[in-house]
Amino acid sequence: MGRILAIDFGAKRTGIAVTDELQIIASGLTTVATSTLLAFLKDYVSKEQVELFVVGKPKQMNNQDSESEVLILPFLDKLKATFPKIPIERVDERFTSKMAFQTMLDSGLSKKQRRNKALVDEISATIILQSYLSLKN
Template structure:
């Protein structure tokens, strides 16, 4: 069984989370510059078996697509061309950034640490992955 890798796509930074090989636990992996994302993913799948990409789907409160969806769709086209062997699932990512920030507060991180946007992106990717695992 391979890992599931979740992507919290952003135009500048992208949070990455993965499951263990049994697909039970979701853990934050890293945050990468979005311009390097395809290179990172290509390198990662050379080292680890990944059976699915889960990509956040940002929506407005009224369930319409957010403005960033056009960038995500363009990325997905590139991802499918670069790594066609791994399927992609989309997961609603509404409120994950707010939940990530609250998680940081609840875990006792100091105010300076909570300003780390890369950490927020990584935690958001983990929340997206957890949501997917719960829905399976």
């Protein structure tokens, strides 16, 4: 069984989370500059078996795609072309940034740590992955 890798795509930074090999636990992996995302994924997939990509789907409150979806679609085309054998699922990512910030508060992180946008992106990716795992089971 391979890992599931979740991507919280952003214009500047992208949060990444993965499951364990048994696909039970979602854990934050890292945040990378979006400009280096495909290179990072190629390297990661060369070392770890990835069975599925889960990519956040930004939606507005009225359930329409948010304006950032236009940035994600070209990335999805590149992802499919680079990894044609790894399927891609999309998960609604509404409120993940707010949930990530609340998680940071609940964890007792300092104000300085909570300003770390890279950490927010990584936690958001973890929440997206956990949402997918919850829907799957």
